[in-house]
Amino acid sequence: MQELPQAEAAQIKQWSAANAQACNCSLGACAGWESITESRWPAAQMQAVATLRRADEVEPTYEEHHPQGTRYDSPDAPVAARFFPYNRCDIHHCSHCQRHLLRYTEFGGYYVDHRARCLNGAPVAHPTAEPPKS
Numbered sequence: 001m002q003e004l005p006q007a008e009a010a011q012i013k014q015w016s017a018a019n020a021q022a023c024n025c026s027l028g029a030c031a032g033w034e035s036i037t038e039s040r041w042p043a044a045q046m047q048a049v050a051t052l053r054r055a056d057e058v059e060p061t062y063e064e065h066h067p068q069g070t071r072y073d074s075p076d077a078p079v080a081a082r083f084f085p086y087n088r089c090d091i092h093h094c095s096h097c098q099r100h101l102l103r104y105t106e107f108g109g110y111y112v113d114h115r116a117r118c119l120n121g122a123p124v125a126h127p128t129a130e131p132p133k134s
Helices: 009-017
Strands: 046-051 090-094 100-107 112-118
Touching: none
Parallel strands: none
Antiparallel strands: 046 090, 090 100, 100 112
16 A cells, blocks of 8 residues: 655645535535445545654554534544544545545444544644643
């Protein structure tokens, strides 16, 4: 698999501000983090374009960033690249509707859950927001 470029803050804001076309694909709106099975992920029309994962972080934090009292699955939760789950995401571009979607895989004791969130229209946290040092 080809290594993805690191997404820059300005690029994330640009993708978030983009006006996507209506799309009738199997993903739906994906305004908050939604579980997306592999059979529902339209791989043929998706292209991985960037990553929020940092090569220098062996174990990314599970700390979340919710300065306005949002929750993990809130559509208005800010995209905060250094915080969970964004620090485990790749960014994909849909060739049909031009949306950009964040995607990561959640691993539990006995399950694997692929999740997606549409980047278009999502608020973006200030790029210097960083989790507390442990």
